[in-house]
Amino acid sequence: MNPWHSRRQMLKTAGTGFGWLAAQSMLQQASASKVSPASTLAPKAKRVIFLMMNGAPSHVDTFDPKPALKKHEGKVPSADFMRRSKAAGYMPSPFRFRPHGDSGVIMSELLPNLGKVADELCVIRSMYTDEPNHEPGLLMMQSGHQQPVRPCLGSWASYGLGTENENLPAFVALSPGRPVVGPQLWSSAFLPAEHQGTAVDTNDLRVEKLLANIRNPELSLESQRVQLDLLQFLNRRHADKRQLEESLESQIRSMEMAYRMQTAAAEAFDVNREPKHIREAYGSTPYANSCLMARRLVERGVRFVQVFYVDRKNKQPWDTHNNNNSRHITLCQDSDKATAALISDLKQRGLLDDTLIIWGGEFGRTPFAQKNKDSNPKNAGRDHHSTGFSMFLAGGGVRGGHMHGNTDEFGMNAVEDRVHVHDLHATILHLLGVDHERLTYRYSGRDFRLTDVHGNVVQKILRG
16 A cells, blocks of 8 residues: 555544644645655755746847847848748847956846846856747747646646745746736646646735735634634545545645635735835836745745746737837846846845746847838847747856857857757756656656656756
């Protein structure tokens, strides 16, 4: 007999009501502190904050300067890229680039605050992915597959490592409005439901708005406890007749979590408890508030926090098909300030070394202009670009002050030390102490994993 279930059966016979719930709490704690068979590596990171720039930033305007674009300005790209009907000539970046920090990490003038923490950044300039369209690109970046119904990265991390705080979810998704694709980006799919990301809309910072139904309008906490005890007792009787049904177990655990979150979440999600100087360092935009909230969550044991850069009016703010230059000025100003504040704040609190930060979009943007009805070159945009783009990591065991890989002279294709999204995922799990090839879940007759049959750890970006 499975020892886990024999232990559970013994505890069930020991009593009912509060007695059983106390036993259940013991089992939950055992589950929360579980060590996956895939956790065979020494972890460098305990937690992750993934800052998703929805719509895709332009690498040639942020981290990957390409002087050749000026030299060949207006020249038509290769035939492969001209298959896109909207492709126009090469468009140089109007922004100046220079090295920053003692390490000399190169970035554009759009990112002055990140320049101040350049020695913490590991910039990957040789990313590539499979598809230059938002929906499959987002799914690939978040779940390792272009089609829906696969578990996302945060769910895999929760499944493999459990949680460090039984009063808060292991995985939280922060977004001021719903991004393109929506809940699939934080879905546990066929993994147990307890690994689903808890979605939080950060447009309204009042706790009762951040988390729906977090407070019962009729009952006190004590009255709810009595009600929940009775409900859980009935749930247990129901579950006893349906052994090994994970969905029932997950629902029971979710109800207990929801009760405990009424007090824990009210404190954890309230960024207004932060001192004024901290809030001012991040800024007051929805993205800034999400970054500050992410720091508060990981500080309290949340394993994985996903921050989506969206707003209610625009689900893909970085999708600069028009006015690429002016829009990147505005977008980078917001993202630069809050992201740099997050890195500095974590470092000051001694959390950066074991917190992995990831910044980037689902792909990049073309080094050439996009043809639009407005022929004014000042209003030109850039199209989607999947064959070469930039992302950066910080903290959590990566080499700070490091630039990894290169694209060709025009920024068209990753050519040196190329990093596919599967490689990025393998590296993230590795930093968390998980072997991506061993973190599997059997479903529908086969073993699934985040990286499918692909992925290699990018050893060159790991801190020694």
